[in-house]
Amino acid sequence: MRVLCAFDELDENAGKGFELPLHGSLQRIFVVRRGGQVYGYHNVCPHRGTTLDWLPDQFMDPECRYLQCATHGALFRVEDGHCVAGPCAGKRLAPVTVTVHDGQVLLLDE
Template identity: 55%
Template sequence: MIRLCATSELLEGQSRGFTVGELKVIAVRRDGRTYLYENRCPHRGVPLEWRPDQFLDDSGSLLQCATHGALFLIESGECVAGPCDGQTLRQLDAVEDKDSIWLQTDRQSDS
């Protein structure tokens, strides 16, 4: 597992970006749960944000790609509007304890 941040550094309704090696990660907290996605729009393969940690639309209820305005459900990563309608962001496995938010990796050596 790879530690992304302290639990207190991702508050309800907030999003943050992280880089783990070559992987760019989006973290967003909604209804007390942390969701992680690869920061890569399925339409053009570009990162979603145009400013650091700016992944949410104006309402704060959807993830938004700044390049072409695609909108994604926070809970599933499904695109519900825009050029990649029906496609999804690649969801990553989040593990959260009382102190930290972790990215679950497949490598045995990280355990």
């Protein structure tokens, strides 16, 4: 378990990326806040394996409704990472396990 950031550092419907050692190698992950909850995923698009953000921490579509891959525009639900539109429709982002405790966003995966 490790602290990723303070919950207050995350705006509603906004994400934050991290690069850290996980499962024995350096990995890119991100967290996104919605409705008082935080969701976490590997920052790897299931279409071509690129990172989703075109600028650091820019993970949302213009309406801040879905997560969006900057490369070809695939849209993913925040709540479960399911791709609802784009070239990888029907696939999912790989989740990481995060929780909020004492105002801190914690990564539970090691």
